Amino acid sequence: MNAARQLHLGAFMRPVSLHTGAWRYPGAYPDANFSFARLKSFALKLEAAKFDAFFMADHLAVLNMPIEALRRSHTVTSFEPFTLLSALAAVTERIGLVATASTTFDQPYHVARRFASLDHISAGRAGWNIVTTSNPDAARNFGLDEHVEHGERYARAREFFDVVTGLWDSFADDAFIRDAESGIFFDPERLHVLDHTGPELKVRGPLNIARPPQGWPVIVQAGQSEPGRQLAAETAEVVFCSPRDLSAGKALYADIKGRLAAVGRAPDSLKILPAAFVVIGDTVEEARARRLRLDSLVHYDSAIASLSIALGHDASGFDPDAPLPPIPETNDSKTGRAQVLKLAEEERLTVRQLAQRYGGYAGLAFVGTVDTVADEMAAWLEEKGSDGFNVVFPYLPQGLDDVAERLVPELQRRGLFRTDYAGQTLRDHLGLSRPKNRFFE
Amino acid sequence: MNAARQLHLGAFMRPVSLHTGAWRYPGAYPDANFSFARLKSFALKLEAAKFDAFFMADHLAVLNMPIEALRRSHTVTSFEPFTLLSALAAVTERIGLVATASTTFDQPYHVARRFASLDHISAGRAGWNIVTTSNPDAARNFGLDEHVEHGERYARAREFFDVVTGLWDSFADDAFIRDAESGIFFDPERLHVLDHTGPELKVRGPLNIARPPQGWPVIVQAGQSEPGRQLAAETAEVVFCSPRDLSAGKALYADIKGRLAAVGRAPDSLKILPAAFVVIGDTVEEARARRLRLDSLVHYDSAIASLSIALGHDASGFDPDAPLPPIPETNDSKTGRAQVLKLAEEERLTVRQLAQRYGGYAGLAFVGTVDTVADEMAAWLEEKGSDGFNVVFPYLPQGLDDVAERLVPELQRRGLFRTDYAGQTLRDHLGLSRPKNRFFE
Ligand SMILES: Cc1cc2nc3c(=O)[nH]c(=O)nc-3n(C[C@H](O)[C@H](O)[C@H](O)COP(=O)(O)O)c2cc1C
Ligand SMILES: Cc1cc2nc3c(=O)[nH]c(=O)nc-3n(C[C@H](O)[C@H](O)[C@H](O)COP(=O)(O)O)c2cc1C
Numbered sequence: 001m002n003a004a005r006q007l008h009l010g011a012f013m014r015p016v017s018l019h020t021g022a023w024r025y026p027g028a029y030p031d032a033n034f035s036f037a038r039l040k041s042f043a044l045k046l047e048a049a050k051f052d053a054f055f056m057a058d059h060l061a062v063l064n065m066p067i068e069a070l071r072r073s074h075t076v077t078s079f080e081p082f083t084l085l086s087a088l089a090a091v092t093e094r095i096g097l098v099a100t101a102s103t104t105f106d107q108p109y110h111v112a113r114r115f116a117s118l119d120h121i122s123a124g125r126a127g128w129n130i131v132t133t134s135n136p137d138a139a140r141n142f143g144l145d146e147h148v149e150h151g152e153r154y155a156r157a158r159e160f161f162d163v164v165t166g167l168w169d170s171f172a173d174d175a176f177i178r179d180a181e182s183g184i185f186f187d188p189e190r191l192h193v194l195d196h197t198g199p200e201l202k203v204r205g206p207l208n209i210a211r212p213p214q215g216w217p218v219i220v221q222a223g224q225s226e227p228g229r230q231l232a233a234e235t236a237e238v239v240f241c242s243p244r245d246l247s248a249g250k251a252l253y254a255d256i257k258g259r260l261a262a263v264g265r266a267p268d269s270l271k272i273l274p275a276a277f278v279v280i281g282d283t284v285e286e287a288r289a290r291r292l293r294l295d296s297l298v299h300y301d302s303a304i305a306s307l308s309i310a311l312g313h314d315a316s317g318f319d320p321d322a323p324l325p326p327i328p329e330t331n332d333s334k335t336g337r338a339q340v341l342k343l344a345e346e347e348r349l350t351v352r353q354l355a356q357r358y359g360g361y362a363g364l365a366f367v368g369t370v371d372t373v374a375d376e377m378a379a380w381l382e383e384k385g386s387d388g389f390n391v392v393f394p395y396l397p398q399g400l401d402d403v404a405e406r407l408v409p410e411l412q413r414r415g416l417f418r419t420d421y422a423g424q425t426l427r428d429h430l431g432l433s434r435p436k437n438r439f440f441e
Numbered sequence: 442m443n444a445a446r447q448l449h450l451g452a453f454m455r456p457v458s459l460h461t462g463a464w465r466y467p468g469a470y471p472d473a474n475f476s477f478a479r480l481k482s483f484a485l486k487l488e489a490a491k492f493d494a495f496f497m498a499d500h501l502a503v504l505n506m507p508i509e510a511l512r513r514s515h516t517v518t519s520f521e522p523f524t525l526l527s528a529l530a531a532v533t534e535r536i537g538l539v540a541t542a543s544t545t546f547d548q549p550y551h552v553a554r555r556f557a558s559l560d561h562i563s564a565g566r567a568g569w570n571i572v573t574t575s576n577p578d579a580a581r582n583f584g585l586d587e588h589v590e591h592g593e594r595y596a597r598a599r600e601f602f603d604v605v606t607g608l609w610d611s612f613a614d615d616a617f618i619r620d621a622e623s624g625i626f627f628d629p630e631r632l633h634v635l636d637h638t639g640p641e642l643k644v645r646g647p648l649n650i651a652r653p654p655q656g657w658p659v660i661v662q663a664g665q666s667e668p669g670r671q672l673a674a675e676t677a678e679v680v681f682c683s684p685r686d687l688s689a690g691k692a693l694y695a696d697i698k699g700r701l702a703a704v705g706r707a708p709d710s711l712k713i714l715p716a717a718f719v720v721i722g723d724t725v726e727e728a729r730a731r732r733l734r735l736d737s738l739v740h741y742d743s744a745i746a747s748l749s750i751a752l753g754h755d756a757s758g759f760d761p762d763a764p765l766p767p768i769p770e771t772n773d774s775k776t777g778r779a780q781v782l783k784l785a786e787e788e789r790l791t792v793r794q795l796a797q798r799y800g801g802y803a804g805l806a807f808v809g810t811v812d813t814v815a816d817e818m819a820a821w822l823e824e825k826g827s828d829g830f831n832v833v834f835p836y837l838p839q840g841l842d843d844v845a846e847r848l849v850p851e852l853q854r855r856g857l858f859r860t861d862y863a864g865q866t867l868r869d870h871l872g873l874s875r876p877k878n879r880f881f882e
């Protein structure tokens with residue numbers, strides 16, 4: 001008999017909260033996104049709560065936003081993922097460590113080597129979030145005047161994946177003999193030279209590091225476009241995504257899982273984890289009040305710009321403290337407009353509050369008590385909206401503590417989340433098998 | 442009054458011993474070069490001994506050597522420097538962490554960011570060993586068929602240094618206000634966009650990380666050619682080098698320090714640390730016997746090839762267990778031949794022993810008691826052969842323990858080495874000042 005399906009939980013940790021007002025929330029550490037001591041304490045709490053993974057998003061530039069928003073943004077200084085996750089590997093024991101690396105602006109030899117090294121140092125806890133990097137400012141930090149075109153980015157990403165995994169397979173698992181007596185350190189018969197030549201990449205190999213403990217670090221992907229979904233189906237073992245609600249989540253889940261059979265993969269070999277913003281209160285009203293309080297910390301100038309984009313209509317002339325006035329329908333942004341109107345109606349928000357929602361964090365959110373949030377998470381799992389979540393904390397440490405110390409015990413009580421790690425590696429936590437070496441038995 | 446000059450000591454840690462037979466020495470850990478637990482214990486011992494720095498050499502390929510040598514080589518699997526040093530940063534407090542990064546096969550935005558991140562995570566203990574990468578096999582792992590030409594490598598290195606240091610200066614030290622009350626995170630007036638366009642590189646900036654605690658991580662350089670020395674004079678704060686003996690050391694020291702005035706630098710702003718292989722015994726005879734024992738672990742096939750190269754003459758037909766036969770002088774390798782003959786005479790070595798010396802480690806070596814080795818180190822310091830050493834351990838843990846627990850106390854007793862760290866950063870340990878930000882007061 002199969003064990004009941006359980007949630008997988010990742011923590012979205014760069015910046016520590018995606019909400020632009022988080023660093024100003026009462027009790028928050030304004031420097032949390034860039035303090036090793038704080039990040040270490042968060043990682044230890046998440047490990048105590050048995051989270052699957054600690055996830056470092058990454059951007060190869062200062063994020064492009066108007067200066068009025070940028071000067072208020074806690075994203076502007078952050079650690080580089082490998083240095084941070086390696087440091088955390090030395091002070092944690094079980095939690096997975098997922099780093100983002102770009103296939104557009106890095107080299108497969110470097111990427112393969114660093115992830116292999118992180119996997120060895122952490123005893124099998126590394127994961128690679130493959131991104132093609134959508135921020136065009138990144139290109140200008142790497143010698144280009146313009147961004148690489150979307151299709152070409154994905155073509156390179158696919159080939160990059162083949163090269164990196166091929167390099168990871170350079171040595172058979174039993175290649176290293178280390179026989180001090182005979183003086184033989186390794187068996188050259190158990191070493192493969194990749195010699196890859198493709199349209200985008202030319203890489204000889206072998207890698208100068210033993211095969212990772214996990215065989216390959218866990219492959220994560222977060223592209224949402226058609227080529228992004230196809231890359232996920234062909235390569236990913238975890239998909240990070242951002243559906244707006246359960247019905248969108250179910251559609252995306254069915255779409256991505258539906259692509260697996262055609263490439264000869266089992267549905268269970270890929271886990272789908274939407275980003276979910278979680279705000280806990282003793283009552284639903286308290287949770288909502290906390291969220292409004294947090295949203296109120298978003299500066300109005302950047303907030304109203306975000307609302308205008310969502311509406312497809314300039315909102316800067318509206319009375320901030322009145323309800324949303326009637327807005328003519330346009331062809332440009334039908335879904336965006338409809339979503340704003342629905343939200344304004346449901347939560348009875350003023351223009352200012354609506355704007356601050358869009359300027360803060362407007363994605364999927366679970367706002368309520370541990371009970372109502374556990375109900376919602378259970379529904380997503382049950383109705384095949386997801387295999388778990390990549391949790392976005394509203395503010396830290398409080399919002400993280402609320403999840404780790406209050407929500408997780410409730411999920412555990414319901415049998416929806418592990419009460420202890422069953423294995424050592426990130427693959428063990430996620431229920432993923434160890435890939436075979438393509439060159440050796 | 443100035444304090445008496447003291448030695449600076451680095452530890453050459455990749456591979457843990459450069460000696461090819463080290464992993465076979467009695468008591469050695471055959472997996473030490475690739476075991477985080479071992480490397481952590483070494484770093485802690487070196488820190489307890491107040492070493493300036495732990496140095497990770499690096500190579501972007503499996504080292505090119507004949508397969509008979511390669512299969513006996515403990516270099517074939519190693520950690521990537523940033524992942525290893527970041528992990529060590531989390532478990533050490535004072536020792537400097539010097540990583541090697543290539544200017545030929547990496548991107549300045551990546552390099553600037555990773556060193557800045559390591560410097561922040563370690564609270565000011567990072568150093569960058571700038572290499573242009575001489576191993577031609579590396580080129581083939583990065584899309585090229587042939588190695589980049591030497592002069593072009595150094596031209597790129599010089600420009601690369603300007604870009605990396607310019608990126609480190611992206612933010613003024615006081616740029617981050619983090620005022621939760623007003624919501625201002627940083628002052629855009631204290632942010633500089635580099636906008637570099639040069640013959641080799643085009644990089645916009647700014648870097649997405651605050652200026653490193655040390656201003657810039659310590660700049661290390663190890664090139665020996667004319668452009669290598671000039672790059673050192675213009676940019677380096679530490680030079681790693683490998684003079685064969687004190688007279689060569691003095692010439693190199695005078696040459697490099699002599700170049701500083703022309704570029705407007707004080708002699709003391711650059712420290713010269715030759716690699717030194719240190720073998721300690723209770724008596725000089727015991728130390729020599731240990732070295733012979735270690736050399737005897739080098740396989741004869743690779744040993745004799747190394748000797749032939751040093752002699753400029755095929756030695757494979759010689760009787761291994763007899764003294765070196767007379768060898769006709771050639772024009773090809775006058776110095777090499779003279780050095781071999783001198784060594785054969787001084788230490789009365791057989792062909793086999795000579796070969797194993799060249800196949801093991803043939804560079805500068807101090808072999809003796811703590812007293813004789815301290816005398817030699819003192820002479821180098823006194824006679825301006827060096828400002829200290831980058832110690833190569835013959836075998837580990839024993840050879841490292843002998844230095845950390847026996848030689849260092851003797852150096853301390855003589856006032857030649859610190860008895861405790863006086864400051865927090867690697868710059869403090871080395872007596873180097875913090876560079877000014879070129880864009881901000
Ligand atoms: C949860 C989540 C996390 C993401 N993290 C990153 C990241 O760290 N770095 C990055 O460059 N892009 C990141 N992305 C963006 C995706 O990689 C991708 O560029 C984006 O979803 C657009 O899809 P497309 O590239 O297929 O058009 C993330 C996306 C999602 C949904
Ligand atoms: C002590 C020492 C350490 C070195 N470490 C490295 C290293 O880690 N990686 C590397 O590619 N080269 C290393 N080198 C080689 C130098 O960077 C340089 O390529 C070599 O000395 C030849 O000099 P040249 O490039 O100026 O001709 C080292 C050299 C010395 C003396």
